[in-house]
Amino acid sequence: MTVTIKDVAKLAGVNASTVSRAIHDSKAISDKTKEKVKKAMLELGYSRNAAAQTLASGKAGAIGVVFPPIENKSEQPFFMKILTAINEAARQNNITVSIASGHSNDELLSQVKVMYQEKRVDGFIVLYAGEEDDVRSYLITDRIPFVIVGSTIERANEITAVDNNNQLMGSEAASYLASLGHKQLAFISNTDSGEVFHERYQGFVLKMQSLGLKGRLVKSKNKLDIGHATGLVVLDDILAIKVIQRLSEQGISVPADVSVISFNNSVFASLIHPYLTTFDINIRQLGHRSVQKLVHLLAYPDDFKEKVTVPFELKVRESTKAV
């Protein structure tokens, strides 16, 4: 019932191996033969059998996307968005996307291992970059092709990474507020760990120094003590809208009294007023570049492990104003 390469071969009057070569556009095959084969394929409605191809060639034609082992993935639009972008680019390369997700590190690791050992995927895109990650260690040690979306300090030479320049973003956040005339700034975060926090905050600090201004770090909690700051850089959109509400409860109005700038340009940024001035991190591009890099790695496993930096863009909206 299913049309195989043999059926095509018969109709085209050639050998099955010739059909195979024609399908892969081998330069060993004449154009005339390729034409015949293509015609036969169309006529029969041929479709390759991925399993047979994988078995014979050793290539799965599929990649795995690894989600972080955290509970609240669904709260961050980032993941769905990049998954969509990854799938979009994968399709263009005739590649299928499978997923790996789990609550614990162990669960995730065993899932990744199984996917690879069963030869279901050729490589992985890892969507998080925490320190000391079992999955990443495993991938490096076993020399499995992967790219990471985000940044790592350790073993950077052995890792292909795709990321934004978070430090520059932190720096530009400070610059922008300064350019509006704000002199007293604060950086607000609900965490003091994670590469993203460190880089954005460091960029902020360095810029403040070079501007000769002083910027404080404020840990987000119920009562927010921003001192005399009139410009706030907030770690991400979701925290920003919580901060704005808390300030409002304390009688401080955004942007009338205080300007707020944040990061990610997620759905939260345009949910309620004031709409947030925020950095768009270009998730689509992050996704596309990840698969391009992985595809490259699959073809040239021993090539250098580069880091790709995707540009960001400031979206000025309602939460900032000149002093």
Next chain:
Amino acid sequence: MTVTIKDVAKLAGVNASTVSRAIHDSKAISDKTKEKVKKAMLELGYSRNAAAQTLASGKAGAIGVVFPPIENKSEQPFFMKILTAINEAARQNNITVSIASGHSNDELLSQVKVMYQEKRVDGFIVLYAGEEDDVRSYLITDRIPFVIVGSTIERANEITAVDNNNQLMGSEAASYLASLGHKQLAFISNTDSGEVFHERYQGFVLKMQSLGLKGRLVKSKNKLDIGHATGLVVLDDILAIKVIQRLSEQGISVPADVSVISFNNSVFASLIHPYLTTFDINIRQLGHRSVQKLVHLLAYPDDFKEKVTVPFELKVRESTKAV
């Protein structure tokens, strides 16, 4: 280098076919032999080759998850959450999850077709239920196993569906507000199409009639005219927090002046105050049941196509209060 069934057979001192049967726990194999085989597998670190298994058995051991062809999937936490739940349940069944997503219906359809024709997946879970959907028609016509998360009116007999009882939810929303003493209610929506809207609204209307109260439908727009209503049923959380802000701009305070109840219990419900009274739709369960039903369908393709209704739960928080 890779350990195959043959290596295991040799070490266990049996034939490869015996190993295969032992792996699948065939009742034709003695316990003693199974033990030997298991021991050999462990010793060698055997892992099945999914491609070979698929090719030989005709089963891919993978399912496809089909996302709706809309741009703003990432804004709705629902999708990431159910994807995680689906993958969790799939893992328990030794099944891999691949994804299909696209901007247009055509793109999505071609993707689904390719995945199936290349035998990459055995069936699908479709995460949307719009009317007149090409993907669904294709799946039905070609008798491809699938389950849909959501509801359809047409061809319901031919479709295995997993859904909440949205009508009952709409009804209970009205009941709850009525139980708090609210007499004038309104249902607020930003759309007048879609099964979810229809069912929730219909439940609302029917309950209002049976209570002898009158409920209006209010289309959400910039200026919100809720008349004398003191109880608002809002189509979903994200709309609810927009509505609350708009009311606040109009000098109406929630819950002091007006109570608001909504649906989904997403991240938006506990983002800012007042935290929303909302229905938890039990997404995890929706995901788990979907794969269970699909797995069943894969084994018994000609079985009846049932509809599974997953219970919901009202989460009372800050946006509602007694009159």
Next chain:
DNA sequence: CTGAAAGCGCTTACAG
């Protein structure tokens, strides 16, 4: 309860 053999649908040296 177990083995030997054929076959699933491809790819890829090898030979010409």
Next chain:
DNA sequence: CTGAAAGCGCTTACAG
């Protein structure tokens, strides 16, 4: 430029 053959790692009637 093309064909014949072997092989990828499994499953599954068939036979005993």
